[in-house]
Amino acid sequence: MARPRKVERSSVLAAALALVDAEGLSALTMRRLGEALGVEAMSLYRHVANKEAVLDGVHEAVLASVEWPAITGRWRDDVRTAAWAFRRALREHPNALPLLATRPANTAASLEHLEQALARLATPFPDPRRRVQAVQSLLALVIGHAMIHDAPVGTGPDYEALDAEAFPMLACVAPVLSDYDPDAELDFALDCLMAGWAKRRRS
Amino acid sequence: MARPRKVERSSVLAAALALVDAEGLSALTMRRLGEALGVEAMSLYRHVANKEAVLDGVHEAVLASVEWPAITGRWRDDVRTAAWAFRRALREHPNALPLLATRPANTAASLEHLEQALARLATPFPDPRRRVQAVQSLLALVIGHAMIHDAPVGTGPDYEALDAEAFPMLACVAPVLSDYDPDAELDFALDCLMAGWAKRRRS
DNA sequence: ACCTGAACACCGTTCAAGT
DNA sequence: ACCTGAACACCGTTCAAGT
Numbered sequence: 542m543a544r545p546r547k548v549e550r551s552s553v554l555a556a557a558l559a560l561v562d563a564e565g566l567s568a569l570t571m572r573r574l575g576e577a578l579g580v581e582a583m584s585l586y587r588h589v590a591n592k593e594a595v596l597d598g599v600h601e602a603v604l605a606s607v608e609w610p611a612i613t614g615r616w617r618d619d620v621r622t623a624a625w626a627f628r629r630a631l632r633e634h635p636n637a638l639p640l641l642a643t644r645p646a647n648t649a650a651s652l653e654h655l656e657q658a659l660a661r662l663a664t665p666f667p668d669p670r671r672r673v674q675a676v677q678s679l680l681a682l683v684i685g686h687a688m689i690h691d692a693p694v695g696t697g698p699d700y701e702a703l704d705a706e707a708f709p710m711l712a713c714v715a716p717v718l719s720d721y722d723p724d725a726e727l728d729f730a731l732d733c734l735m736a737g738w739a740k741r742r743r744s
Numbered sequence: 745m746a747r748p749r750k751v752e753r754s755s756v757l758a759a760a761l762a763l764v765d766a767e768g769l770s771a772l773t774m775r776r777l778g779e780a781l782g783v784e785a786m787s788l789y790r791h792v793a794n795k796e797a798v799l800d801g802v803h804e805a806v807l808a809s810v811e812w813p814a815i816t817g818r819w820r821d822d823v824r825t826a827a828w829a830f831r832r833a834l835r836e837h838p839n840a841l842p843l844l845a846t847r848p849a850n851t852a853a854s855l856e857h858l859e860q861a862l863a864r865l866a867t868p869f870p871d872p873r874r875r876v877q878a879v880q881s882l883l884a885l886v887i888g889h890a891m892i893h894d895a896p897v898g899t900g901p902d903y904e905a906l907d908a909e910a911f912p913m914l915a916c917v918a919p920v921l922s923d924y925d926p927d928a929e930l931d932f933a934l935d936c937l938m939a940g941w942a943k944r945r946r947s
Numbered sequence: 948a949c950c951t952g953a954a955c956a957c958c959g960t961t962c963a964a965g966t
Numbered sequence: 967a968c969c970t971g972a973a974c975a976c977c978g979t980t981c982a983a984g985t
Contacts, residue, residue, distance in 0.1 A: 548968095571959060583960080584969050592959065639842035642891045647901040652911055659913035669917040671932070673924065678885065678933035681892055685884030688845045688891075698850040708855055710862035714872040721876065729874070730881035733940030740939045751949095774978060786979080787950050795978065 548578055550588045554598035558634070561599055565636045565693070569595070600640040601650040606630045609657045616664040620679065621731055623661045627683050628727060635691035641684055665738055675738060682730055690723040751781055753791045757801035761837070764802055768839045768896070772798070803843040804853040809833045812860045819867040823882065824934055826864045830886050831930060838894035844887055858883075868941055878941060885933055893926040 556577045560569050571592060575582040589595050607630040610622040631638065646655070658676045666672035700719070705712035759780045763772050774795060778785040792798050810833040813825040834841065849858070861879045869875035903922070908915035 570957085572957085581970055582958095583962095583971085586960075587968065638845040642841040642845060643895065645895055646892075652901060652906065652914060656911045656913050659917065663913070670920040670924075673917050673920060674929040674932045675936075677889070677892055677929050678936070681888030681933070682881065682885050683888070684891055685886070685888030686880070688887055689849075689880055689884055692846065692848055698855060703855065708859045710859050710866070711855060714862065714876050717873040717876055721873075726877040726880055729877045730884070730937075733878075733881070733944060734933070734937050735940070736943045737936030737939035740943065741936060773976085775976085784951055785977095786952085786981095789979075790949065 548580055548584065548588060550598075552578065553585060553588050554595065554602055557595050558599050558602045558637070561636045562634055566639060569599075571595075596640060597644055597648065599637055600644040601648045603630060603634045603637050603640070604648075604650040604654045606633065607654065607657070612660060614664075616661065617735055619661040620665075620735060621728075623658060624679060624683050624727070624731055627658075627680070628687060631683070631687040632691060635687070635693070638688055638691060665742055678734065682734065683727070686723070686727050686730070690726075751783055751787065751791060753801075756781065756788060756791050757798065757805055760798050761802050761805045761840070764839045765837055769842060772802075774798075799843060800847055800851065802840055803847040804851045806833060806837045806840050806843070807851075807853040807857045809836065810857065810860070815863060817867075819864065820938055822864040823868075823938060824931075826861060827882060827886050827930070827934055830861075830883070831890060834886070834890040835894060838890070838896070841891055841894060868945060881937065885937065886930070889926070889930050889933070893929075 553574065557569055557574055560574060560577060571582040571585055574595070575585055578585075585595075589598070607627050610619075610626055612619050646652075655676065658680060659672060662672050662675050662679075666675050700711065700715040703711055703715070756777065760772055760777055763777060763780060774785040774788055777798070778788055781788075788798075792801070810830050812829055813822075815822050849855075858879065861883060862875060865875050865878050865882075869878050903914065903918040906914055906918070
């Protein structure tokens with residue numbers, strides 16, 4: 542592949558993310574990563590501690606790729622645009638999603654990520670505990686949404702052909718699944734969550 | 745380990761889940777799985793197509809382990825108890841969480857899972873499209889919540905020691921993080937989401 | 948019919964050796 | 967200082983051979 546010579550930590554992690562995006566997590570091996578950088582696998586150990594550190598770096602790179610929109614002061618807008626910015630970043634790297642379930646959140650990128658999200662919730666949640674609960678709920682919703690909808694396609698279930706006796710509820714909603722819009726789903730979920738927040742605020 | 749002789753698909757998958765629970769996904773190898781069953785690795789290929797099929801089976805086993813509570817007809821109660829039943833099942837198998845991001849949802853267990861969740865939402869959401877949006881939001885929230893809170897501990901960030909200049913929002917909420925209750929967070933999120941649903945219903 | 952041994956093409960990682 | 971070759975202990979998987 543490329544031949545950047547002058548290998549360093551940042552270029553190793555960039556190559557790792559590119560490899561994951563292009564061919565999936567299982568394609569990320571030290572040997573293939575070295576190959577992408579025009580270097581033998583063993584050379585990588587000069588720049589990263591081990592493969593775990595590479596995975597941590599990929600996780601961090603994904604979080605760092607979120608482009609946080611400017612804060613306007615209208616909290617509903619700010620929460621919505623921030624959620625979409627996060628969702629967009631995850632959509633760029635669907636193959637990296639499993640890392641969100643295995644990497645502990647103690648990197649600089651993780652902290653910055655949480656910092657940015659918290660900043661959008663200071664207005665509706667003056668109480669710090671509620672604010673943390675709200676920010677984690679919001680992030681959980683976006684992460685879960687990405688998990689459900691960005692899985693490697695494979696062959697999705699054939700909802701037309703399923704057994705209506707065994708799965709009556711699924712059969713009932715099957716017609717809407719043929720042209721289902723995941724983005725509308727997230728918008729709806731954000732609407733509902735924020736409506737609940739607003740209601741809590743008033744009471 | 746054990747010596748069940750009479751190896752079959754179901755016992756292979758049960759052993760696989762036990763191995764994942766005990767030592768993590770990376771410990772799940774065909775050789776170790778065979779060892780746990782008192783058999784050589786190659787024998788497993790008589791019962792499962794390949795390792796992918798084992799991972800699919802583990803995923804399915806986790807979904808199938810959800811103990812859906814009976815439906816009472818009070819939809820708020822039913823949604824809440826169902827969400828907690830799902831959350832409890834995920835908590836039993838934190839090491840299997842990454843599989844939720846990689847396995848396509850076309851197994852019998854996946855369909856049954858969705859069927860059960862949909863059944864709790866028929867009352868508040870007579871419209872099928874809204875019902876699907878709501879069910880996916882609910883599942884996304886629980887999945888994301890598990891991802892955020894059930895990660896292999898490692899060393900969480902030391903919120904006491906972080907740079908208050910660089911992360912003012914985190915510094916502000918740091919005091920509440922020392923005794924933070926993830927369960928309360930999910931309850932709060934469910935409250936808010938369902939309050940939003942109720943409001944939508946009225947309008 | 949079911950299990951195994953040997954084999955192949957891969958892994959992550961170490962370490963002495965090269966420049 | 968940085969990279970490499972050879973090596974070790976592992977992988978998933980195939981297939982002919984055993985019982």
